[in-house]
Amino acid sequence: MKLFFKEQLALFVLYFSNMFFLVIMYYFIGGFEKSENLLYFLFVSLFLLICYSVYRYFTNRRFYKKLSELSSSLETPIADIGNSCLDEALNKLLKNQFSLFQEQIHNYDRKQKEHLVFINQWVHHMKTPLSAIQLVAQENEYEPYMANIQQEIDSLNRGLNMALYMARLDSFQNDFYVETIDLRTVVTKAINELKGLFISKGIFPQILIKDKVLIQSDSKWLIFILQQLLTNAIKYSGERNKKITVQAYKQNKNIILEVKDQGVGIPKKDIKRVYEAFYTGENGRRFGESTGMGLYLVRQSCKRLQHRVELESEVDVGTIVRIIF
Amino acid sequence: MKYRIMIIEDDISIAELLSSHIEKYGYESMIVDNFENVMLNYHEFQPHLVLIDINLPKYDGYVWCKEIRKISTCPIIFITAREGKMDQIMALENGADDYITKPFFYEIVIAKIKSHIRRCYGIYVTPIQERKIELNGLILYPERLEITFNKNKIILTKKEAILAEVFMKKYPNVVSREILLNKLWDDINFVEENTLNVNVTRLRKRLIELSIENAIEPVRGIGYRLNITWRNE
Numbered sequence: 001m002k003l004f005f006k007e008q009l010a011l012f013v014l015y016f017s018n019m020f021f022l023v024i025m026y027y028f029i030g031g032f033e034k035s036e037n038l039l040y041f042l043f044v045s046l047f048l049l050i051c052y053s054v055y056r057y058f059t060n061r062r063f064y065k066k067l068s069e070l071s072s073s074l075e076t077p078i079a080d081i082g083n084s085c086l087d088e089a090l091n092k093l094l095k096n097q098f099s100l101f102q103e104q105i106h107n108y109d110r111k112q113k114e115h116l117v118f119i120n121q122w123v124h125h126m127k128t129p130l131s132a133i134q135l136v137a138q139e140n141e142y143e144p145y146m147a148n149i150q151q152e153i154d155s156l157n158r159g160l161n162m163a164l165y166m167a168r169l170d171s172f173q174n175d176f177y178v179e180t181i182d183l184r185t186v187v188t189k190a191i192n193e194l195k196g197l198f199i200s201k202g203i204f205p206q207i208l209i210k211d212k213v214l215i216q217s218d219s220k221w222l223i224f225i226l227q228q229l230l231t232n233a234i235k236y237s238g239e240r241n242k243k244i245t246v247q248a249y250k251q252n253k254n255i256i257l258e259v260k261d262q263g264v265g266i267p268k269k270d271i272k273r274v275y276e277a278f279y280t281g282e283n284g285r286r287f288g289e290s291t292g293m294g295l296y297l298v299r300q301s302c303k304r305l306q307h308r309v310e311l312e313s314e315v316d317v318g319t320i321v322r323i324i325f
Numbered sequence: 326m327k328y329r330i331m332i333i334e335d336d337i338s339i340a341e342l343l344s345s346h347i348e349k350y351g352y353e354s355m356i357v358d359n360f361e362n363v364m365l366n367y368h369e370f371q372p373h374l375v376l377i378d379i380n381l382p383k384y385d386g387y388v389w390c391k392e393i394r395k396i397s398t399c400p401i402i403f404i405t406a407r408e409g410k411m412d413q414i415m416a417l418e419n420g421a422d423d424y425i426t427k428p429f430f431y432e433i434v435i436a437k438i439k440s441h442i443r444r445c446y447g448i449y450v451t452p453i454q455e456r457k458i459e460l461n462g463l464i465l466y467p468e469r470l471e472i473t474f475n476k477n478k479i480i481l482t483k484k485e486a487i488l489a490e491v492f493m494k495k496y497p498n499v500v501s502r503e504i505l506l507n508k509l510w511d512d513i514n515f516v517e518e519n520t521l522n523v524n525v526t527r528l529r530k531r532l533i534e535l536s537i538e539n540a541i542e543p544v545r546g547i548g549y550r551l552n553i554t555w556r557n558e
Contacts, residue, residue: 055466123406124380127427127428128339128406128427130428131406132336132342134428134429135339135342135346135431137344138430141497141501141504142491142494142504144498147501147503147507173410177410185506186399188513191515195507199507199516200503201354204518206515220410255342
């Protein structure tokens with residue numbers, strides 16, 4: 001209704017000023033004989049205006065209604081919105097726009113999917129030469145330079161896995177399987193896979209988890225999440241001979257898993273943004289080799305597994321990351 | 326008799342590395358060169374066990390696995406970069422017996438080969454010879470955790486045997502702490518720097534039982550080195 005009046009305002013103004021001037025002109029060239037004539041004149045013109053307005057409003061009622069509400073789905077524009085010529089023209093325009101738009105989305109979607117397939121295949125292709133290098137390294141494991149090469153192999157492997165998990169994040173629903181898992185087993189596995197990194201950085205891991213702490217989760221993703229947290233903890237431990245403690249405990253019905261390091265900590269101004277993709281912060285610049293993806297991936301995959309992540313950190317004291325199941 | 330192992334892997338460097346390693350353990354191996362028709366190679370070679378990759382040039386590993394299953398019950402082990410649950414299920418459903426993901430370790434491949442051959446052919450005396458490391462009369466049998474010198478024999482703990490093996494193999498070079506820690510790392514109790522010191526001290530004491538003294542010398546900032554302080558009689 002409001003929209004209707006707004007649109008017709010110009011017409012009303014024109015109509016009333018026209019009426020006003022006509023009455024004045026008439027008055028000057030002879031005037032009305034009786035005041036009833038004036039009323040009659042006003043009545044006829046107003047009647048015509050009202051008829052026109054009512055007709056106009058009712059033919060375009062749906063159109064106005066549609067226009068004044070904001071659509072939330074993509075489908076709305078092509079729904080029929082009236083039958084005046086204006087509606088039809090608009091409808092045609094919208095339909096056309098919509099199909100162009102859809103085509104573009106479709107293109108991007110296809111490109112995105114192609115890219116995803118490519119990344120997946122690429123990672124697998126890269127794993128084959130990496131295996132070959134790994135085998136050569138095993139043959140020569142006692143050569144003095146081999147420790148360095150092994151470290152680089154591990155680091156490449158971790159990088160490839162990260163890319164793989166990043167690519168999988170979007171098709172998450174096809175790629176996860178929730179089961180009852182024992183936290184201790186999963187944590188031990190995650191730590192053992194990072195054995196080389198722990199030893200070369202001189203950091204000692206410690207598990208404080210009672211025998212059976214059972215949770216519902218996907219073990220593959222959980223190990224991935226833990227590895228991201230552990231590599232961060234190792235990287236930001238700063239010096240040798242620090243400890244990283246992985247602990248699990250119960251708090252108000254929730255089971256909480258805690259990864260705690262004694263490292264450099266995260267400056268206050270960076271804490272809020274650590275979960276953002278590609279955000280490296282001050283520590284990232286200090287330590288290099290940061291992608292800014294670790295905690296982003298942790299948060300994203302936890303969200304999909306419906307676990308909560310909390311982070312607490314103090315500069316020069318350490319960082320604690322908690323996963324709440 | 327030598328057991329024959331067929332390797333179906335299109336990455337030639339991996340195939341060759343695997344093949345030469347397998348042969349060290351006394352098996353005979355063959356690398357498939359005809360991916361158009363793997364079965365031709367199969368009939369020629371008549372393998373006892375098959376190692377197969379999933380991604381292959383013409384048809385994938387599943388196809389060949391099914392083909393082999395039509396005529397044979399020999400153990401088939403998949404080696405692949407894919408580690409998804411679905412891929413593992415697919416492999417096993419198509420007739421595979423086991424599954425190894427890349428990047429892999431020789432020890433795992435060999436252990437799996439051994440166990441499948443044992444299972445399938447019921448032979449518990451494997452053609453694999455026991456490992457024996459000898460250095461100037463000092464002999465270590467890593468699998469038995471046994472070390473002998475001058476007809477004296479002592480049994481070591483697992484950690485002591487691991488250390489002894491590394492020292493003897495690497496002689497006369499210095500072994501870095503990192504390598505030693507890597508070897509000692511136990512999947513359940515993680516090693517600390519102290520664990521290493523304690524175990525080296527223990528091994529020293531054990532060697533004294535064989536009247537070998539001061540054989541392990543610490544090298545500051547790097548690690549340890551084995552010196553031959555004993556005479557071969």
